[in-house]
Amino acid sequence: MSSRQHLEFEKPVIELESKLKELEELYVEGRSELKGExxxxxxxxxxxxxxxxxxxxxxxxxQLARHPNRPYTLDYISHICEDFIELHGDRCYGDDAAIVGGLARIDGRAVVLIGHQKGRTTKEKIHRNFGMPNPEGYRKAMRLMRLAERFERPVVTFIDTPGAFPGIGAEERGQAEAIATSLMVMSGLRVPSLSVIIGEGGSGGALAIGVADKVMMMEYSTYSVISPEGCAAILWKNGGKADVAARSLKITARDLLKLGIIDKVIKEPLGAAHSDTAAAAKNMKKAIVSALGELDGMERGDLLKKRYDKYRGMGIFKGD
Amino acid sequence: MALRDSRAEAENRNGKTVKVPEGLWLKCNGCGEILYKKEIERNLYVCRKCRYHFRINARVRLSIVLDEGTFKEYDNTLKPSDPLKFEDLKVYSVRIKESWKASSSKDAVICGEGLIKRKRVLIGAFEFGFMGGSMGSVVGEKITRLFERGLDENHPVIIISSSGGARMQEGILSLMQMAKTSAAVARLKERGVPYISILTDPTTGGVTASFAMLGDLIIAEPKALIGFAGPRVIEQTIRQSLPDGFQRSEYLLEHGMVDLIVDRKDMRDTLSKVLDLLVPEVPAKSARGSSRSKKSPHAPN
Structure with a gap:
């Protein structure tokens, strides 16, 4: 309640909701004639x-995908997992707080869960680097994927990042190599994999943990090759054209389902996930359990072939 | 785009401006020297003074590394479409047509086969002049087909990259080309088919963050800009100036990101040697039926 941050288009709802609350309070206090109102x-x-x-x-x-109150990876984990043990570090350089991961149990089954993590408070935002991973984040993710492979656990990833961090250290430690290798590792992972875009799917930094057998998107999340602002700044030399770029780029769950990039859109409660995290998480859990079930019976070879063919078929061009 | 004709006024050493006649002269982007175009061509577009490697188009690149007249192009009928009906200041289809006029390719990469000192290779070269060498559906498809052909035929694959990254105008489809091409490289690695990645000025974004950084060997041309994020984006994000030589080949070598830096004039020899060392030529007679024949790309199939 304390962090009542909201978007411009949410304002009329917020105003009306606060009126409703006042009225309800009066009703509860004994003004029974207000029932109808x-x-x-x-x-x-x-x-x-x-x-x-x-x-x-x-x-x-x-804007909803980036909403300051939107549930993040750890929020969903606390709602959908019976158990979660976070594991740290890439065994190489450090532990990147912008990506969390560990052993988890969802609906009775053990999985390895990995996700981008943003921060809520200013301090936490800085600690999490606004959800923008460094190479060690991706290397930690790969380490956990290998772990999943050894113990035959499915991999579930949550995607929520503005993008991989563009910094000096990130470049020096091989941001591009880390992302590229992660794409390669995921494409050949010998266990079932599942990705859910929960907020921002920011380009290569998102895809790096998003190459999976099934990819799903929360209804008000986005997935894009470049941020609308970035695109507008390059094409129109005007970041203010972000709304046009957002339309142009086809970044919504519905558009991406139509393009065959994702397998499913997970419904969010009315007012979006942040208005009722429990309800959003419930829908997500149901979708995850059912998707894992579908992947369960598949033979490893078929699984890998199907995954390869899926990405192999992506792209639209003329000629041949 | 790359071989910018410096007909604009260039400054000479005394600070006086000199008119550079169009076509005959080039200004070196590295040291600012005015160079006679004919001579720079003879020198494979490398400045004699400072060894700056000019950006060159895909066909010139291929001609520099391959045996003369051996290049055979694949998939040259593939053309970009406008799958998203992308809204832009300039319609995507117009941008494509302009690029067709300006370059020798239907999209930003040319793929095919050729010989390097009589050794057959599958080879692709990026055309930076075609929308900044950006990777959309066609580029991803051609690269993937090249990798798959390498896998099927057990032949080494070489890709000479020069790209600003993913192509915005194809949105998420461009992003997915990173996954598609990297998945194809994974199969090459599994089977031990050599893939040599050559990075030239500039290689950034989605191309670097996929197949370009996945070579068994990664070779860079001198002083090429190579990175994930562009220097401007980094500067804007961290609000501090970047160290000298940041994201240049030499800097990457120092940080362990590339295997070696090779001058353009030595590239062909180096590739030939690498191929010899990596894929030993199986004696033609004993090759048949032996387990090694499977590994040899040079043995007749």
Missing amino acids: VAALAKKVTDLKKRIFSGLTPWQIT
Whole structure:
């Protein structure tokens, strides 16, 4: 409640919701004649939310994907996992807090879970580097994937990053090599894999832990080769054209499902995941359990071939 | 784009401006020297003064490393489409047509086969002049086909990269080319088919962060800009100036990111030697039926 941050288009809803709350309080205090009014206002709130959330532009969805109250990897983990033991470090250089990972249990089954992690408070944001991993983050992720392979556990990844960190140290320690190798490792991983884009799917830094048998997106997450602002700055020399770029780039879950890049859109509660994390997590858990179930029976060779063929088929061109 | 004709006024040493006639002269991007174009061509587009390696187009690159007249192009009918109907100041299809006019390729990479000192290789070279060598669906497809052919035929693959990264105008489809090409490299590695990656000025973004950094050997041309993020993006993010020589080949070598730096004039010899050392020629007679014949790319199939 304390961090009441909201987006411009959420404001009418927030205002109405606070009115509703006041009214409800009066009703609870004994003003029983307000019952009808409370019900009417509650319906009005729901209708308004439905209207706003059914007509969101790609740029508004981008803002939701980055919403300061949006659930992050560890929030989802606490909702969907019975157990989680975080494991640290790449055994090489350090431990990158922008990527978390470890052993987890979801609906009774043991998996290796890896995800980008953003911070909530200023201090934590800095600690997590705003969810932008350094090479050691990807190397930690790869180490955990290898671990999963050895103990035959499926790999589940959560994607939520503005992108891999563009810094001096990151370049010196081989950001490009770490991402490239991770793509290669994931493409040949001998256990089932599953990725869920929960917030921002920022380019190579997202894909690096997103090459999987099944890829799903939360309804108001985005996945893009470049941020709308970055794209606008390059093409229009004007970051203010981000809304046009967001539309142009086709970055929403619905568009990516249509393009065949992802397998499923996971429904978020009305008002988006941050308005009811438990409900969002419940939908996600159901989708994960069912997707893992589908991958369960597959023979390793078939699994690898199918994964290869899936990415092999991506791309649209003329000629031949 | 690369061999920028410095018809613009160039400054000479005394600070006086000199008019450089179009076509005849080039200004070196490395040391600012005005160079006679004919001579620089003879020198494989490398400045004699400072060894700056000019950006050159894909066909020139191929001609420098391959035996004369041995290049046979593959997949040259593949053309980009506009799958996202991308909104832009300039329509994507117009950008494509302009690039067709300006370059010798239908997209940003030329792939095929050829001989290096009579050894057959599968080889691709990027055309930086085609939308900054950016990787979209066509580039990803051609590179993947080259890798797959290398796998099928057990022949070494060489890719000479020069790219700004993924092509924005194809959105997520461009991003997925990183996964597609890297998955193909994984198969080469599994089977021990050599893949040599050559990085030239500039190689950044999605190309670096996929197949370009996955070579069994990674060779860089001198002073090439190589990195994940572009220097401008890094400077804007961290708000401090970058160290001298940052993201240049020599810097990468020092940080353990590339195997060696090779001058353009020595590239052909180096590749030939590497091929000899990495894929031993199996004596033609004993090759058949032996287990090693599977490994030899030079043995007749």
